């Protein structure tokens with residue numbers, strides 16, 4: 001009898017909590033993060049996983065060493081235009097009814113003087129860093145226009161504004177990302193009556209990831225002297241900013257580029 005009582009009391013107390021949790025889970029907004037296998041993308045996925053339902057992308061499934069539980073996986077090599085087209089189709093088909101946010105983060109760089117840069121590397125940087133975000137933005141804008149809400153955050157770079165020797169093409173793609181984001185924010189406002197669609201870019205400075213791991217020590221030292229914060233950025237510096245920009249607390253931040261660089265000039 002006592003046992004039955006405990007079971008009944010627990011059921012009455014726990015069921016509403018369970019239902020509430022279930023409701024919150026069902027209400028989670030869906031966010032796509034590209035390049036989520038490592039570096040910034042991985043940190044962003046860890047930061048967002050408790051609040052959002054995630055769609056995680058990498059060039060291939062084997063790239064992932066960690067996947068946040070409950071996440072959807074959608075892979076494509078963005079250097080390959082057919083894979084990118086299939087990715088966008090799948091994104092619309094499988095998540096078009098509920099996509100709320102896009103973090104265009106996947107990117108790569110081949111640092112060398114332009115006159116020695118193979119065309120293959122130029123094409124890869126243009127395709128992965130610029131064409132892919134453009135095509136994903138196109139897909140997302142179709143979805144957001146129907147749902148009348150959504151947020152896109154495109155990852156640019158400090159070098160998109162400052163330029164950087166041996167990164168001409170990379171820097172050009174990152175400058176393009178800022179222009180793309182500003183223009184789309186204006187376009188979203190022009191085409192949609194209620195302004196619940198935001199498009200932004202962020203420009204990280206020097207963040208410690210695989211992308212910067214190969215930079216020679218003396219060059220790192222040179223960068224460090226240019227950073228008033230006197231440290232390199234870490235992945236959470238960027239992930240925290242993204243989490244804020246995605247949230248409703250940032251609902252008045254739109255069509256602009258946010259620098260995350262410790263003051264690097």
Ligand SMILES: NC(=O)c1ccc[n+]([C@@H]2O[C@H](COP(=O)([O-])OP(=O)(O)OC[C@H]3O[C@@H](n4cnc5c(N)ncnc54)[C@H](OP(=O)(O)O)[C@@H]3O)[C@@H](O)[C@H]2O)c1
Pocket residue numbers: 034035036037038039040041057058059060063076077078079105106107108128155156157158203204205206207208209210211212
């Ligand atoms: N780290 C910095 O200091 C810094 C500064 C400014 C801006 N950024 C930008 O921040 C973003 C993330 O950089 P990160 O430092 O985190 O780089 P990372 O550690 O090298 O990670 C790059 C991510 O992009 C994906 N990716 C690379 N090539 C791809 C391709 N061909 N197709 C599809 N996905 C591809 C990778 O997936 P796979 O694992 O499958 O290859 C990986 O998930 C990039 O856009 C970068 O330009 C970084």
